Amino acid sequence: MIEERPLYIPEQNIVLEHNHEIDPEQLDDYFKIDGFAALNHVLTEMTPPEVIDQLSRSGLRGRGGAGYPTGLKWQTVAKAQGSPKYVICNGDEGDPGAFMDRNVMEAYPFKVLEGMTIAAYAIGASQGFIYVRAEYPLAVQRLKNAIRQMEKHNYLGKNIAGTPFSFDIDVRLGAGAFVCGEETALIASIEGRRGNPRPRPPYPAEHGLFGCPTLINNVETFANVAPILRNGAEWFASIGTEKSKGTKVFALSGRIARAGLIEVPMGTTLREIVFEIGGGIPDGKAYKAVQTGGPSGGCIPSDYLDVPVDYESLLNLGSFMGSGGMIVMDETSCMVDVARYFMEFCMSESCGKCVPCRVGTAQMYQLLTKIVHGDATLNDLALLETLCDMVRTTSLCGLGQGAPNPVMSTLRYFRDEYIAHIVEKRCPAGVCPVHKHVQQEVSA
Amino acid sequence: MSVVTLKIDDRDVSGRDDETILEIARENGIVIPTLCYLEGLSIAGACRLCLVEVKGSSKLLPACATRVSEGMEVSTQSERLTHYRRMIIEMLFAEGNHICSVCVSNGHCQLQDAAVALGVDHIGVPYLYPNRTVDASHELFGIDHNRCILCARCVRVCDEVEGAHTWDVGARGIEARVITDFRTPWGDSDTCTSCGKCVQVCPTGALFAKGKSAGEMMKQSEFVQYLVAMRGRQS
Ligand SMILES: Cc1cc2nc3c(=O)[nH]c(=O)nc-3n(C[C@H](O)[C@H](O)[C@H](O)COP(=O)(O)O)c2cc1C
Ligand code: SF4
Ligand code: SF4
Ligand code: SF4
Ligand code: FES
Numbered sequence A: 001m002i003e004e005r006p007l008y009i010p011e012q013n014i015v016l017e018h019n020h021e022i023d024p025e026q027l028d029d030y031f032k033i034d035g036f037a038a039l040n041h042v043l044t045e046m047t048p049p050e051v052i053d054q055l056s057r058s059g060l061r062g063r064g065g066a067g068y069p070t071g072l073k074w075q076t077v078a079k080a081q082g083s084p085k086y087v088i089c090n091g092d093e094g095d096p097g098a099f100m101d102r103n104v105m106e107a108y109p110f111k112v113l114e115g116m117t118i119a120a121y122a123i124g125a126s127q128g129f130i131y132v133r134a135e136y137p138l139a140v141q142r143l144k145n146a147i148r149q150m151e152k153h154n155y156l157g158k159n160i161a162g163t164p165f166s167f168d169i170d171v172r173l174g175a176g177a178f179v180c181g182e183e184t185a186l187i188a189s190i191e192g193r194r195g196n197p198r199p200r201p202p203y204p205a206e207h208g209l210f211g212c213p214t215l216i217n218n219v220e221t222f223a224n225v226a227p228i229l230r231n232g233a234e235w236f237a238s239i240g241t242e243k244s245k246g247t248k249v250f251a252l253s254g255r256i257a258r259a260g261l262i263e264v265p266m267g268t269t270l271r272e273i274v275f276e277i278g279g280g281i282p283d284g285k286a287y288k289a290v291q292t293g294g295p296s297g298g299c300i301p302s303d304y305l306d307v308p309v310d311y312e313s314l315l316n317l318g319s320f321m322g323s324g325g326m327i328v329m330d331e332t333s334c335m336v337d338v339a340r341y342f343m344e345f346c347m348s349e350s351c352g353k354c355v356p357c358r359v360g361t362a363q364m365y366q367l368l369t370k371i372v373h374g375d376a377t378l379n380d381l382a383l384l385e386t387l388c389d390m391v392r393t394t395s396l397c398g399l400g401q402g403a404p405n406p407v408m409s410t411l412r413y414f415r416d417e418y419i420a421h422i423v424e425k426r427c428p429a430g431v432c433p434v435h436k437h438v439q440q441e442v443s444a
Numbered sequence B: 001m002s003v004v005t006l007k008i009d010d011r012d013v014s015g016r017d018d019e020t021i022l023e024i025a026r027e028n029g030i031v032i033p034t035l036c037y038l039e040g041l042s043i044a045g046a047c048r049l050c051l052v053e054v055k056g057s058s059k060l061l062p063a064c065a066t067r068v069s070e071g072m073e074v075s076t077q078s079e080r081l082t083h084y085r086r087m088i089i090e091m092l093f094a095e096g097n098h099i100c101s102v103c104v105s106n107g108h109c110q111l112q113d114a115a116v117a118l119g120v121d122h123i124g125v126p127y128l129y130p131n132r133t134v135d136a137s138h139e140l141f142g143i144d145h146n147r148c149i150l151c152a153r154c155v156r157v158c159d160e161v162e163g164a165h166t167w168d169v170g171a172r173g174i175e176a177r178v179i180t181d182f183r184t185p186w187g188d189s190d191t192c193t194s195c196g197k198c199v200q201v202c203p204t205g206a207l208f209a210k211g212k213s214a215g216e217m218m219k220q221s222e223f224v225q226y227l228v229a230m231r232g233r234q235s
Helices: A027-033 A037-045 A047-060 A068-081 A100-107 A110-124 A137-152 A185-189 A220-222 A225-231 A233-237 A270-277 A309-317 A333-349 A354-373 A378-394 A398-402 A405-422 A433-443 B021-027 B080-095 B108-118 B151-162 B195-200 B223-234
Strands: A086-091 A127-132 A166-175 A216-219 A245-254 A258-263 A285-293 A298-301 A325-330 B001-006 B012-015 B051-054 B073-075 B141-144 B167-170 B178-179 B208-209
Touching: A027 A110, A027 A137, A027 A354, A037 A110, A037 A225, A037 A398, A047 A068, A047 A110, A047 A225, A047 A233, A086 A100, A086 A110, A086 A220, A086 B108, A100 A110, A100 A137, A100 A220, A100 A325, A110 A127, A110 A137, A110 A166, A110 A216, A110 A220, A110 A225, A127 A137, A127 A185, A137 A166, A185 A216, A185 A220, A185 A270, A216 A220, A220 A225, A225 A233, A225 B178, A233 B021, A245 A270, A258 A270, A270 A285, A285 A333, A285 A405, A298 B021, A333 A398, A333 A405, A354 A378, A354 A398, A354 A405, A354 B080, A378 A398, A378 A405, A378 B080, B001 B021, B012 B021, B051 B080, B151 B167, B151 B195, B151 B223
Parallel strands: A086 A127, A086 A216, A127 A166, A245 A325, B001 B073
Antiparallel strands: A245 A258, A285 A298, A285 A325, B001 B012, B051 B073, B141 B208, B167 B178
């Protein structure tokens, strides 16, 4: 089990609370970090539109990947016709190497549930679900325990804190596939159907769980809600960059001296993250790139280490915020191999429903395999690029639309490595089997 | 519900706001290629052949799954769309093992028709030559997975119209296959009523009635829309 490992105490720790010793299984301990102060305040002193207005003015954006404005999403669900309405917390976290949401659910279950309850009040829902990967038994156990304690103390259930507002939360276990984290697939899975995505629109905000208006937010998004309502929208909006407010939790891994979870204000540069917080690259090796955004993300080379990290800057660099994975790579990493690794992941996690993603990821994986083996031609590279464009443009959901991204971003910054494999039959990092072929030929 | 006016390929057309781009286009004789869509069944949005351009949207939208709205401007034909549609057809041919000359549906196959209509004259992606099986255990029908394009029409008609839910999709990604019951042979199925609806709606030669040789399998998929319409009138 990965316990929380405080590495660096940022000035603003909103989601993680490294500097407080609290027992995640005790509701009383949650009071030490102002637990339920926001919920009490909201239920007794604020109208639902006022809550939504605070959220909108805070500038909070969805931490599940795409950064959709949270206040706007809440407003859409609040205004949508139809009842009942539902709140869903997305704790499916399936990116390879990601454990941000797991940590938040395990260490601060009450905080996530308090955020969901405030959301339910704001949009007018009486039932919520938290959808957690079955691979996270401790998170499931702590959430269930927290729900029981909240029910006992009347922070969930009928007439919460003596007000007319009632709300219940149930835990649902994930069906195991990465694609079940996609919102429409997740909803299908809660309904008991195969977890396949469906075309949007209609969006869940209008037509979600059981056809009813549904709010779906990420774990970290909900964990930001209570602090925002406690400290005010202006406080939150004062942290971060112009368009990305607050902090972000990242999981630092790969070739880095200090790997682990960190929480930094939006706009912190990659250089600060990698070299100051993460302690730089070990063994005297040189930095090559950092991969952000997981299987839909990209690799950022050293030229851009000083760019402040936020949703827009990462997109401009051909990468993606995603859920917050950051894999650091040094000179011993081959970028073609990295692209192939992520393509293999997308190929095996594709649900198989739509043609471009089902067949296209398999085709691209085959081409990348040819390249790393030194069997590809420049025509194969041209076909790979055509497929990237096609799969990204025509796939049904974010999995297929994002799958070409690791290839496109490495082609953008490390094209010479592809050319070396194809034309010179050489892997510059010495990782790919093509290298060994040639070595053998030379020594033979 | 309200009536909206929009432009499809520069023509002024009108429709109800609960209708899709595809429905309005067809009403007006505008042809958009489709494979997974079948009138009377739920929308899958899976084949992506019906993608169209909509002014103001950076994304291409599936005509079968996108509702019309007031003032919408839709283009159903462009070089870019033809390029993507051809690639989708090429991918489908490369994914299975389609040897048309020996197929029961040769000459009556919607995949073949779409390829001809789109001018696909060669397959530009490598063939994947998957190892797929044939299930001939059912008394009347058979399925040749080599020719299946995973449009899930069989799954939907069996569930939504026949109510038997014999078919489903098993596994995922490039390994996905349609399955009967619990991945058990079709002939052992307790749920199948042998109505043959799945065979009739299958756009390719994947599902066939036994006893047909090359080119003999003619299918009637229009029954679905009549059945659904008649039932709707009853209730
Ligand atoms: C393939 C795929 C996997 C996803 N997995 C997750 C996930 O594990 N957790 C998550 O919160 N969002 C995930 N998302 C994004 C969700 O669809 C959805 O946008 C998000 O939960 C909305 O929450 P937010 O607005 O708070 O970010 C995934 C999207 C795709 C396309
Ligand atoms: S893009 Fe991939 S994961 Fe998404 S619906 Fe299509 S096949 Fe399934
Ligand atoms: S014959 Fe009828 S019941 Fe049997 S699988 Fe086909 S559609 Fe379903
Ligand atoms: S068997 Fe026919 S109808 Fe069923 S998914 Fe395959 S191609 Fe479509
Ligand atoms: S017909 Fe619209 S996606 Fe298949």
